[in-house]
Amino acid sequence: MCQILLYCISGIIGAILSAIVVCVSLGKTTAAKQMENQLRLREMFGTEKRWAVHTVLREENVHKTPEELGELYWKKLHPQPLEMEEPPAKEKEHEFMLALYDYLGLFELAFMMIKSGQLNKDAFFTSYSYRIDNYENMLKLRDAVKEDDKDEDVDHWKKLGGILNKNHKWRKHNPKQTQSHKE
Secondary structure, eight states, X not given: OHHHHHHHHHXXXXXXXXXXXXXXXXXXXXXXXXXXXHHHHHHHHTSHHHHHHHHHSSGXXXXXXXXXXXXXXXXXXXXXXXXXXXXXXXXXXXXXHHHXXXXXXXXXXXXXXXXXXXXXXXXXXXXXXXXXXXXXXXXXHHHHHHHHHHTSSSOTTHHHHHHHHHHHHHHHHOTTOSOXXXX
């Protein structure tokens, strides 16, 4: 009887240890997957057009109109004089706004990934909070985005609003834990 009891106890201990090993392994797998997703997101933000949008959304440009930002964006993508005639300002603005929507879409993607646990919230906001702040500070640009959205029946930017709200909350609790906007 005593021997049976010992077998039962050793079986229970073995099961508990196995469960702990599995949990630790899954935790490491989740953390590794989150880091992999963070690196993929960094690659996505680093494409030429998205980087140009990022460099235009800077503090020194905060009071510029979408048309002026379109001009800056155009110059970032075409630093050398072109062989052909430059497009009109409205066309440059339109190209910039399309690239901006693509850039903002990555924040929506990040929001969904954070909600599903595929992206670590602290790692994301440490790297990207200042970029969200840069967009939020561009009041004329935000108004233009809202104006574009007015024509539609559906609010396309609900997830963007979600990441903006999460950024405010994260910033409140982590005021010094972000990369510099000067990057």
